[in-house]
Amino acid sequence: MATTTNKDYYATLGVKKTASAEEIRKAFRKAARKYHPDVNPGDKKAEERFKEISEANDILSDEKKRKVYDQLGFYSDQIDPAQAEAYAHQQSGGGGVPVDFGGFDFSGFQSGPGQHASQQAGAGSSSWGSFKDIFSGIFTGAQHPSRPHGPQPGTDLEYQATVDFWAAIRGGQARIQIHRQETCPTCHGMAQTGGPMPCPECNGTGQVTQMGGRMKFNIPCPRCNGTGRTTNDCGTCHGEGTVSRTETVEFRIKAGTRDGQRIRLQGKGNAGMNGGAPGDLFVIVRTGTHPVFTRVGDDIHLSVPVTIAEASLGSKVEVPTIDGRAQLKIPPGTQSGQKLRMRERGVESANHAGQRGDQIVTVDVVVPTLNDERSREIMRELAKLNNQDPRVALFDKL
Numbered sequence: 416m417a418t419t420t421n422k423d424y425y426a427t428l429g430v431k432k433t434a435s436a437e438e439i440r441k442a443f444r445k446a447a448r449k450y451h452p453d454v455n456p457g458d459k460k461a462e463e464r465f466k467e468i469s470e471a472n473d474i475l476s477d478e479k480k481r482k483v484y485d486q487l488g489f490y491s492d493q494i495d496p497a498q499a500e501a502y503a504h505q506q507s508g509g510g511g512v513p514v515d516f517g518g519f520d521f522s523g524f525q526s527g528p529g530q531h532a533s534q535q536a537g538a539g540s541s542s543w544g545s546f547k548d549i550f551s552g553i554f555t556g557a558q559h560p561s562r563p564h565g566p567q568p569g570t571d572l573e574y575q576a577t578v579d580f581w582a583a584i585r586g587g588q589a590r591i592q593i594h595r596q597e598t599c600p601t602c603h604g605m606a607q608t609g610g611p612m613p614c615p616e617c618n619g620t621g622q623v624t625q626m627g628g629r630m631k632f633n634i635p636c637p638r639c640n641g642t643g644r645t646t647n648d649c650g651t652c653h654g655e656g657t658v659s660r661t662e663t664v665e666f667r668i669k670a671g672t673r674d675g676q677r678i679r680l681q682g683k684g685n686a687g688m689n690g691g692a693p694g695d696l697f698v699i700v701r702t703g704t705h706p707v708f709t710r711v712g713d714d715i716h717l718s719v720p721v722t723i724a725e726a727s728l729g730s731k732v733e734v735p736t737i738d739g740r741a742q743l744k745i746p747p748g749t750q751s752g753q754k755l756r757m758r759e760r761g762v763e764s765a766n767h768a769g770q771r772g773d774q775i776v777t778v779d780v781v782v783p784t785l786n787d788e789r790s791r792e793i794m795r796e797l798a799k800l801n802n803q804d805p806r807v808a809l810f811d812k813l
């Protein structure tokens with residue numbers, strides 16, 4: 416015989432079984448004043464107790480409910496007093512035959528995930544807290560957490576890819592290794608294999624029987640949600656519909672692609688479920704570096720060494736550009752560190768057709784090492800002729 420822990424509402428309110436409606440009312444008001452959450456803020460025990468006495472009062476203060484409770488030892492909206500009486504009659508008759516309440520229509524009630532029904536009458540009944548728990552579970556339980564059946568779009572992926580300095584400027588192909596969720600090759604994303612088959616929990620009936628005391632209750636099978644049919648999770652993807660895969664993705668780099676630019680590769684993200692569209696792959700381009708050129712947006716920066724003669728007298732020097740050698744005019748009297756702009760010698764814009772960045776040359780005046788007396792003589796002569804003190808301005812500011 417299965418054990419149940421029916422609640423003793425009379426004990427909860429501290430009244431006798433023969434208590435009058437007035438006695439019950441008074442007992443409840445007294446207890447409620449003591450345990451009301453407003454009087455005991457934050458006190459979990461008091462809150463629990465308040466719920467218990469409220470529940471007890473709810474049943475015992477209602478004549479009809481109290482009658483059912485008195486007969487059965489629990490209360491359910493599904494059972495009217497006449498049935499309760501009939502049941503009690505059978506009990507007192509000593510029949511001991513379980514009353515089958517299977518005729519009650521419990522459909523429309525979802526069993527909560529915690530209320531895992533036992534298939535065989537009697538088995539596992541001891542796990543029930545109380546009848547009230549069973550019913551509250553059936554009536555208010557959360558939806559069975561079933562997998563959504565409609566198409567589910569795949570999620571997007573984002574990866575960074577460093578591309579070669581020249582590939583970013585001139586355009587080209589690049590590749591990247593990614594991990595993505597791919598449609599399961601076994602179940603083709605359906606997460607299940609084979610067609611629906613009879614639910615093993617309820618043997619395809621869609622109902623399971625619950626024992627409570629001597630009574631049996633038929634409730635919708637929690638495994639198949641009362642449908643009686645269930646499907647097998649795919650063994651390859653374990654019911655996910657997708658499998659994780661490492662993949663090399665090749666993509667095109669547009670000429671002039673800048674550092675930080677995002678490239679969208681449609682459909683290369685994670686696979687969808689149940690025929691849902693795959694997500695996209697976003698590649699954030701990191702442009703590679705170069706030993707001579709430094710790229711800033713569409714401009715190219717570089718440092719060019721020049722001699723004292725070239726800088727002071729002015730000259731035309733050959734400098735490297737991303738297109739090859741080019742002539743740069745050094746104006747007379749150019750100082751070291753001065754920046755000279757070479758218009759439209761930079762990178763062709765990826766976003767604005769026909770536009771190009773500039774090349775910005777930083778002049779780096781190289782001081783010669785004088786190894787012969789003739790050169791030193793000339794330098795001393797030069798110093799005599801040009802005897803300005805370059806530090807005058809420095810001291811003027813002090």
Ligand SMILES: [Zn+2]
Binds near residue numbers: 618639
């Ligand atoms: Zn089932």
Ligand SMILES: [Zn+2]
Binds near residue numbers: 655
């Ligand atoms: Zn699969």
